[in-house]
Amino acid sequence: MTDEVREATAADRAGIQRLLRELHGEAADATTLPEIRQQARTFVAGDGDGDGDEIVGVLVATFVDYGHEPCGVVEELVVHPASRGSGTGAALLAQCKSWLEALGAEVVFVSAIDEEAAEFYLHAGFTRCTGPWLWAAAGQPA
Numbered sequence: 001m002t003d004e005v006r007e008a009t010a011a012d013r014a015g016i017q018r019l020l021r022e023l024h025g026e027a028a029d030a031t032t033l034p035e036i037r038q039q040a041r042t043f044v045a046g047d048g049d050g051d052g053d054e055i056v057g058v059l060v061a062t063f064v065d066y067g068h069e070p071c072g073v074v075e076e077l078v079v080h081p082a083s084r085g086s087g088t089g090a091a092l093l094a095q096c097k098s099w100l101e102a103l104g105a106e107v108v109f110v111s112a113i114d115e116e117a118a119e120f121y122l123h124a125g126f127t128r129c130t131g132p133w134l135w136a137a138a139g140q141p142a
């Protein structure tokens with residue numbers, strides 16, 4: 001028989017830790033689940049010409065921490081084609097990483113949109129993920 005699936009409450013914390021020890025050993029004891037600290041921030045870069053300061057770059061990032069390996073994700077990063085190659089992308093990424101590090105992120109992930117974007121992140125010091133990463137489109141039966 002399938003057990004009932006429900007949203008966790010604070011009363012479930014000990015049980016959650018017991019289960020997470022199967023994955024993370026004693027490190028699971030630091031978990032704060034089911035309470036999660038999470039934030040999102042959008043950074044923009046202006047063209048800096050003082051004439052209305054048009055936005056030429058945007059980066060969206062998220063942060064999540066439930067007591068085990070707090071992490072950040074670069075969700076979106078794009079610089080206007082006419083403004084590429086002059087440090088805007090690097091500046092946005094640097095601000096984002098400072099914000100995430102101040103929050104306590106231990107790792108920053110990004111899913112690069114294509115191989116050219118991946119080369120930008122490699123140049124910025126990111127490392128390719130290896131191992132059993134998987135994904136599913138929303139709406140697919142679980």
Ligand SMILES: CC(C)(COP(=O)(O)OP(=O)(O)OC[C@H]1O[C@@H](n2cnc3c(N)ncnc32)[C@H](O)[C@@H]1OP(=O)(O)O)[C@@H](O)C(=O)NCCC(=O)NCCS
Pocket residue numbers: 076077078079080083084085086087088089090091110111112113114116117119120123124
């Ligand atoms: C990827 C992107 C954000 C880079 O922005 P940018 O402002 O042109 O990059 P910067 O000028 O800040 O470049 C910083 C450094 O990265 C290098 N770099 C930039 N793009 C690169 C690429 N595709 N491959 C390798 N290195 C790259 C630059 O030469 C520079 O090196 P340096 O610090 O040694 O001088 C921009 O090209 C873009 O918007 N591309 C289309 C959207 C995209 O791919 N977004 C990422 C989605 S995940």
